[in-house]
Amino acid sequence: xxxxxxxxxxSAGTVLPEARQTMVHAxxxxxxKQRAAKPGESAVLLLQAxxxxxxxxxFPVPGGDSHPGAEVRVVPADSPLAVMEALSGASKxxxxxxxxxxxxxxxxxxxxxxYKRRAQSLDLWEIIRVETGALRLGTDIGKxxxxxxxxxxxxxxxxxxxxxxxxRRADLLERLAAHRLGYAPTHRVDAATLLExxxxxxxxxxxxxxxxTDIDELDAYLVETVGxxxxxxxxxxxxxxxxxxxxxxLLLAEIYGDSDLPPDAVADAKARLEVGYxxxxxxxxxxxxxxxxxxxxxxxxxxxxxxxxRAVTDMYxxxxxxxxxLRATRFATHSGLLSAGxxxxxxxxxxxxxxxxxxxxxxxxxxxxxxxxxxxxxxVARREPERGEPARCAMRLLRWLATxxxxxxxxSAGVEWQIREGAWVDRALRMIRRPDLAGGGSAFAALFxxxxxxxxxxxAAFAKRLAAWHGQDTERLVLAESLLTRIARPVAEQAxxxxxxxxxxxxxxxxxxxxxxxxxGWRETGRDETGREGALSVLPSxxxxxxxxxxxxxxxxxxxxxxxxGFTRFWGRRTAKLFHKDDLRPGIGEQISAEVTAALAExxxxxxxxxxxxxxxxxxxxxxxxPLWNIDRLDYLKVLMKQSALAGRPVVITSDHGHISDFGExxxxxxxxxxxxxxxxxxxxxGELVFSGPRxxxxxxxxxxxxxxxxxxxxxxxxxxxxxxxxxTVIPILVFLPAGVKRPVKWHDYDKPERHxxxxxxxxxxxxxxxxTRRAPRQTETLFDTDTxxxxxxxxxxxxxxRDAVRHKPRDEQVITLINALAEAGGRLPIARVAELxxxxxxxxxxxxxxxxxxxxxxxxxxxxxxxxxxxxxxxRKLLSEQFLGGRE
Numbered sequence: 015x016x017x018x019x020x021x022x023x024x025s026a027g028t029v030l031p032e033a034r035q036t037m038v039h040a041x042x043x044x045x046x047k048q049r050a051a052k053p054g055e056s057a058v059l060l061l062q063a064x065x066x067x068x069x070x071x072x073f074p075v076p077g078g079d080s081h082p083g084a085e086v087r088v089v090p091a092d093s094p095l096a097v098m099e100a101l102s103g104a105s106k107x108x109x110x111x112x113x114x115x116x117x118x119x120x121x122x123x124x125x126x127x128x129y130k131r132r133a134q135s136l137d138l139w140e141i142i143r144v145e146t147g148a149l150r151l152g153t154d155i156g157k158x159x160x161x162x163x164x165x166x167x168x169x170x171x172x173x174x175x176x177x178x179x180x181x182r183r184a185d186l187l188e189r190l191a192a193h194r195l196g197y198a199p200t201h202r203v204d205a206a207t208l209l210e211x212x213x214x215x216x217x218x219x220x221x222x223x224x225x226x227t228d229i230d231e232l233d234a235y236l237v238e239t240v241g242x243x244x245x246x247x248x249x250x251x252x253x254x255x256x257x258x259x260x261x262x263x264l265l266l267a268e269i270y271g272d273s274d275l276p277p278d279a280v281a282d283a284k285a286r287l288e289v290g291y292x293x294x295x296x297x298x299x300x301x302x303x304x305x306x307x308x309x310x311x312x313x314x315x316x317x318x319x320x321x322x323x324r325a326v327t328d329m330y331x332x333x334x335x336x337x338x339x340l341r342a343t344r345f346a347t348h349s350g351l352l353s354a355g356x357x358x359x360x361x362x363x364x365x366x367x368x369x370x371x372x373x374x375x376x377x378x379x380x381x382x383x384x385x386x387x388x389x390x391x392x393x394v395a396r397r398e399p400e401r402g403e404p405a406r407c408a409m410r411l412l413r414w415l416a417t418x419x420x421x422x423x424x425x426s427a428g429v430e431w432q433i434r435e436g437a438w439v440d441r442a443l444r445m446i447r448r449p450d451l452a453g454g455g456s457a458f459a460a461l462f463x464x465x466x467x468x469x470x471x472x473x474a475a476f477a478k479r480l481a482a483w484h485g486q487d488t489e490r491l492v493l494a495e496s497l498l499t500r501i502a503r504p505v506a507e508q509a510x511x512x513x514x515x516x517x518x519x520x521x522x523x524x525x526x527x528x529x530x531x532x533x534x535g536w537r538e539t540g541r542d543e544t545g546r547e548g549a550l551s552v553l554p555s556x557x558x559x560x561x562x563x564x565x566x567x568x569x570x571x572x573x574x575x576x577x578x579x580g581f582t583r584f585w586g587r588r589t590a591k592l593f594h595k596d597d598l599r600p601g602i603g604e605q606i607s608a609e610v611t612a613a614l615a616e617x618x619x620x621x622x623x624x625x626x627x628x629x630x631x632x633x634x635x636x637x638x639x640x641p642l643w644n645i646d647r648l649d650y651l652k653v654l655m656k657q658s659a660l661a662g663r664p665v666v667i668t669s670d671h672g673h674i675s676d677f678g679e680x681x682x683x684x685x686x687x688x689x690x691x692x693x694x695x696x697x698x699x700x701g702e703l704v705f706s707g708p709r710x711x712x713x714x715x716x717x718x719x720x721x722x723x724x725x726x727x728x729x730x731x732x733x734x735x736x737x738x739x740x741x742x743t744v745i746p747i748l749v750f751l752p753a754g755v756k757r758p759v760k761w762h763d764y765d766k767p768e769r770h771x772x773x774x775x776x777x778x779x780x781x782x783x784x785x786x787t788r789r790a791p792r793q794t795e796t797l798f799d800t801d802t803x804x805x806x807x808x809x810x811x812x813x814x815x816x817r818d819a820v821r822h823k824p825r826d827e828q829v830i831t832l833i834n835a836l837a838e839a840g841g842r843l844p845i846a847r848v849a850e851l852x853x854x855x856x857x858x859x860x861x862x863x864x865x866x867x868x869x870x871x872x873x874x875x876x877x878x879x880x881x882x883x884x885x886x887x888x889x890x891r892k893l894l895s896e897q898f899l900g901g902r903e
Contacts, residue, residue, distance in 0.1 A: 030136075033113050034060055035069040036144050037136055038088060042109050043131050045775060046081035052278050055129060057084075058104050059111045060120075062133040065092035074107070084109045094120055097780075099417075101127055138163035145173040148181035151330040155183050165228060166190060172199045187235040194221055194232060202744040203236065205243040209312050212247050212259040215323070217379030221250065242301035243308050249841040255291065256664050261289060263309025263334035271310075275348045283337065283345035290340050296896035302512040310351075317397045318881055326397065356394035360405070361453035366412060367408055368457040372464045374416045375689055382412055399885055404449035407442035411465050413774035420472065425483055425490045425550065432744040433548035435772045439469060440741055444522070444641035447677070467739075469720060477703055480553075484708035490542075492549035493709070494564040494670065494745060498584055500551075501541075501747055502666050506588075506779035508751075511664045512614065512621045513669035515564065517557060517626035518650065518735060520672035521548055524746025525770070526640045527667060530645050531655065533860040535822075536665075536750040538764040541759040545769040549745040551671040552709055552721060554691040557629065559711040561670030563743075565592065565622060571711050579626075585620050598650050605653040614657045625650060630693035631732065632673055637733035653727055659752050667748040672724045673735040674742060686727025690736030692718050699723050703738065753821065763859065776846070803837045804830030805893070810898050817870040828852040832866075836889040848887050863887060872897050 017317035041059055049055045060696045065091045077083030085107070091114040101124070104110040118125070119132035124130050142163055143151055145461045152636040156357050166172055166186050172193060189199040196217035201207070211217055221657055222229070231253075267286050268275070277667045288296050297305070306822045313329060316322040334354055349355035363385040372376035386409045389395060420435070422428045443465055444460045500511075516523070523822045526547075532538050540546055552560040552569065562572045566580025574594050581592040600606050609795050611623045627649045631637035637647075645651050683699070687693030694716050698704055701722025706715050719738040720726075726734055735742050751757060764770065808826045817823050830865040831851050836843055843851075849859050863880065870877040880886065895901055 021500040030064045030115055031138060031141060033063040033136065034141060038111055039075060039139055041134060042075050042086050046084055056127060057109050058101060058128045060133045061107065061111055061113050062115065062117045063113050065090045065114050074258055086111060088113060097124065098592050129220040142166060142173060143181055146177040148180050150177060151178055152180050152182035162186060169193050170818060189601040191232045191236055194224060196220055205240055205308050206312055207308065208240060208243055212256040218251050218256045242297060242304045245297055245301060246305045258336060260309050260329050261336055263306050264329065264333045264351055265312065266302050267306030268349055270306055279345045283342040286340040286342045295478045301638065308448060314881060319407040321575055322383055352564045352824045353384050353391040353394055356392045357452035359389040359392055360451040363405055363452065364457035366410060367461055370412055371460050374412050379412065379416055382409060402448050404446050404451060407445040408461055410775055413459055415464060417774055422472060422475045422479065425479055426488060428479060428740065429491060429548045429550055429744050430738040433546055436740050437525055438772050438775055439465060440520065441525055449643065473721045473739045476740055480738055481703040484707045492547055492747060494549055494552050494560050495567060495569050497549050497564055497668060499568040505664050505666060505749060506620060508758060509662065509664055509755050510620050511666050512654065512658045513666045514623050514625060515561060516625045516628060516667065516669045517561060518632060518671065518673045519669035519746060520741050521744050521746045524748055526644050528640050528748050531750055532858055535861050539749050539751055539761050540764055541761055543762045546565055547747050549747055551743045551745055552711055553705050554712055554717055554743040555671035557670055557735045564670050569709065569711060583620050588620060590619060590620040594624050606650055611657060614661050614663060623654060629894050632734065633731055638675060638784050662752050662754055664755050665750045669745050671735050672741045672744060673733045674739060675733045676730060680724040680726050682726055684727055686738045689691060689728040689734040690720060692727050694718050770850050802834045804833035807833055807898055812898055819867050820865050822865055833845060837891060841889045841891055844886050845885050845887065
C-alpha cells in the first residue's frame with residue numbers, strides 16, 4: 015500500500031520512509047568504524063525502509079581517521095527472496111546495503127549474515143533534521159510526534175532547508191498544512207488563504223480525505239496560528255458547509271458590528287444562525303465578530319478586482335439566501351450589507367423624492383439628504399457605485415429645483431448658464447432615466463418631468479432672446495465662426511494645436527470628457543478666470559451650417575470640401591491639415607491612419623480632426639442608450655489624445671452643435687426639411703419661433719426652429735439637432751495643455767472644482783449664501799506639531815528621493831495633511847474628503863493619488879491604495895512604517 019508516496023511495510027503494517035543517500039552514507043560510516051575495530055563484522059547492511067532507491071546504484075564513501083574508505087552498492091529488496099538474492103550477490107570488496115521493509119521475520123539464519131545480526135532502522139526525525147539542514151531538533155518534538163514525521167517524509171518536496179539552526183514542530187506543521195490544503199508547501203496560510211480555500215470544493219474535499227487524527231492536529235495548529243477564521247472555516251468544512259463560510263461571515267459582520275438595526279431583528283437572526291451553523295459548540299462572540307470583520311475586509315478587497323467582483327456579488331446573494339432559508343428575512347430588509355436592505359433604502363429615498371416635488375422646501379431637502387446618505391452608505395452602493403449614482407443625481411436635481419430661477423437676460427447669460435448649470439442638469443437627467451433602484455420608477459419619472467418643465471421655460475426664455483438678436487458681435491461671447499480666432503489662435507501662439515470637433519457633442523458631454531482628461535494628467539485652461547466658456551452655434555444648429563462655419567472661421571454653408579478649403583485658408587501661411595472620417599481609418603497594425611499620425615508629429619502643423627461618433631449615433635437607439643459619452647466611447651479620441659501628449663501638442667475640443675435625446679414623448683407636428691427645422695410656412699406654433707438674420711444660414715435667412723424638445727419634423731430617431739434649445743445651440747469649449755506647454759497670455763488654469771461644478775452638484779443649496787471655507791485643522795495638524803506621522807514620513811531621505819524621482823512633485827504640506835488625516839480616520843477616507851484636504855478638484859485626484867503611489871508603494875507593496883471602485887483611499891500604516899520609518903512610528 016502507499017500513502018502520499020510512502021511505502022507501507024507488509025510485515026509490521028507501519029509506515030516506512032524511503033532511504034536517502036545522506037542517511038545511508040551515515041550508516042555505512044558507522045559500519046566501517048565497527049569493522050575497523052572488529053574485522054570479522056559483516057560488510058552487509060540490512061536497512062529497514064521502503065524498498066525503493068532513487069540514488070546511484072554504487073557510490074564511494076571516503077575513509078577517515080577511524081575507518082577506511084569503501085565502495086557502496088545499494089540493492090532494494092521488496093521480498094524475503096529478494097533479500098536472499100542480495101546476500102548471495104554481496105561482494106567482499108564492497109559494502110552492500112539492502113533496503114527492505116523486512117526485519118526480524120527474515121529469521122536468524124539470514125540475520126546472522128548482516129551487520130549487527132539485525133535490521134537497522136532509520137531515525138525519522140534524524141532524516142528530517144539532515145534534510146532541512148537543521149543543527150538540532152526543537153524541544154517541542156518528541157517520539158509522540160512520529161506520526162507527523164511519517165507524514166512529512168511521505169509528502170513530496172516538503173523538506174527544504176529552514177532558516178536558522180533549530181527545527182521546530184511548527185515549521186513542519188506550517189508546510190504540511192499548506193500542502194494538505196492544496197497549496198505549495200512554502201505558501202503562508204493566513205485568514206485570507208482559508209477564506210479563499212473555503213470556496214474551492216476540490217481542495218476542501220482533498221483535505222478531508224486525510225485521516226481524522228491528522229486533520230485534528232492540523233486544525234489545532236491552524237486555529238492556534240490563524241485564529242477564529244480557521245476555527246470557523248475548518249469547522250464548517252467538516253460539515254460540508256464550507257461554501258457558506260464567507261456569506262455567513264458577512265452576516266456576522268453586521269450582527270456583531272456597529273449598526274442601527276432593530277435589536278429584536280438582530281437577536282432573531284443571531285439565534286437562527288447559531289442553530290443553523292453551530293448547533294453543538296458555538297464559537298465565542300469575540301470569535302464570531304472577528305470572523306465577520308475578516309470576511310467583510312476580504313470581500314472589500316475582492317470587490318476591487320474585476321476578476322473576483324462577480325464572486326463577491328454571489329457571496330452577498332448567498333448571504334441573503336441563508337437568511338431566507340433560516341426565515342430571518344426581517345433582518346435582511348434592514349441590512350446595511352444585503353441587497354434587500356439596499357432596496358428598502360432605495361424605496362425610502364424614492365418616496366422622499368416624490369414627497370418633495372414639485373418645489374422642495376428646506377425640510378424636504380434635509381429629509382432627502384438624510385435618506386440619500388443612508389442609501390449611499392449601504393454596502394451595495396459602495397461595492398457597485400453605479401447603482402447609487404442615479405440617486406446622487408436625483409438629489410442634485412432636487413437641490414437644483416430648490417434654487418432661484420435664473421434670469422436669462424441676454425444671449426451671453428444664456429450660454430453661460432448652459433455651460434455652468436444647464437449642462438450639469440442635462441447630465442443628471444440622463445443618469446436618472448433608467449435607474450437600477452427599487453421603487454425609483456414613478457418617483458424619478460416625476461422628478462424628470464419637474465426638471466424638464468423648468469428647463470423648457472429656460473429654453474423658451476433663451477430662444478426668445480435668440481430670435482430677437484441680429485447676430486451683432488460681442489466682446490466676450492464666442493460664436494461658432496469666431497471660435498478659431500478667439501480660442502484656437504491664442505493657443506497656437508504657444509504650440510501648434512490639435513483641434514477636435516466632436517460633431518453633436520453637448521456641453522454635458524464636455525463635462526465628462528474634461529473630468530476624464532484632467533484625471534489623466536492634462537492641464538485644462540481657458541480665458542475666463544471664473545470658469546469654462548461655451549460658444550453659440552450657427553442657426554440652424556446643423557452640421558452643414560455650424561461645422562463648416564466653425565472650421566472656416568467665418569459664416570459659410572457647405573460640406574467637407576468647403577471645410578477643408580476654409581480651414582486651410584483660415585490659418586494662412588501656416589501649414590494646416592483637416593481630417594474627416596474616411597481620413598482616420600487605420601491600416602493593418604495601426605490605431606489611426608498613418609497620415610494623421612505623421613501630421614501630429616509635425617511640430618509646426620495645425621491639425622484639425624472631425625469625429626462623427628455622436629452625430630451618427632443619433633440615428634439609432636443602441637449607442638444612445640448609455641447615458642454619457644466618454645473618451646472610451648468616442649472613436650479615435652483616445653489615440654488622438656495619446657499621440658498629442660507624446661508630441662507635446664495642446665488640444666482644443668469643441669463641437670459644431672449639441673443634440674437632444676428622444677425620450678418617447680415627442681410628436682411629429684409637420685413635415686420639415688430636417689428633424690428640427692423647417693421653412694417659415696406655415697407660421698410657428700406653440701414651442702416654435704421664427705429666426706432670421708445674418709447668422710441664420712438656411713436658404714433666404716429665415717427659418718422656423720422649435721425650442722420645445724418634444725417637437726420634431728421627421729420620423730422618430732434616438733436624438734435630434736438643428737433646433738433652438740440650449741442643449742442644441744451651446745457648444746462646449748475645452749482646452750488642454752500637455753506638460754511643458756505654457757497657457758496663452760492672461761488665460762487661467764482650471765484646477766479647482768468650484769470653477770465648474772454648480773453649488774448644488776455636491777453641496778447643499780444653503781451653501782449658496784456661504785462662501786466655502788477651509789476646515790480648521792485639528793491640534794495635531796498644526797504647523798507647530800512636527801511629530802506627526804506625516805511629518806516623520808516627509809522628513810525621511812527615502813521619501814525625499816522617491817519624491818524627487820516623479821515629475822509632478824506633491825507639496826509636503828499636502829502630503830502631511832493627507833497622511834495625518836488617513837491615520838486619524840483608521841486608514842480610510844472617501845475621495846471627496848481627500849480632495850478637500852489637498853485642495854484639489856475631485857476629478858484631479860486620480861492623477862494626484864497615482865503620483866503618491868509611485869512615491870510610497872515601494873517594490874509594489876500597496877502602502878497607498880484605492881478601494882470601493884476607486885471611491886476610497888486606503889493607507890496601510892504598518893507598511894508605511896516598515897518601508898519608510900524602520901518599523902517605528
